[in-house]
Amino acid sequence: MTCQELVELVTDYFDGALDEARRDQFEDHLNFCPGCKQYVEQLRVTLRLAQDLAAVERTPEVAALLDAFRDWHPAGGQAS
Numbered sequence: 001m002t003c004q005e006l007v008e009l010v011t012d013y014f015d016g017a018l019d020e021a022r023r024d025q026f027e028d029h030l031n032f033c034p035g036c037k038q039y040v041e042q043l044r045v046t047l048r049l050a051q052d053l054a055a056v057e058r059t060p061e062v063a064a065l066l067d068a069f070r071d072w073h074p075a076g077g078q079a080s
């Protein structure tokens with residue numbers, strides 16, 4: 001699985017919509033790709049936070065964070 005494929009599957013992964021083979025590929029990728037691992041962990045935290053906040057109010061800060069994640073591509077992995 002490439003980094004791009006992982007990014008495209010990440011919402012299905014969080015939804016539990018991946019079949020077992022695909023999920024294994026996804027998690028295997030995380031084991032050897034620190035950039036994607038960091039991406040998924042941060043997205044997991046952000047989604048949980050966003051779900052909590054969405055029950056109350058969708059703030060501009062949350063919208064900006066979600067936009068930033070949507071535009072972020074882990075391929076290359078040079079960023080921090």
Ligand SMILES: [Zn+2]
Nearest residue numbers: 003033036074
């Ligand atoms: Zn990757």
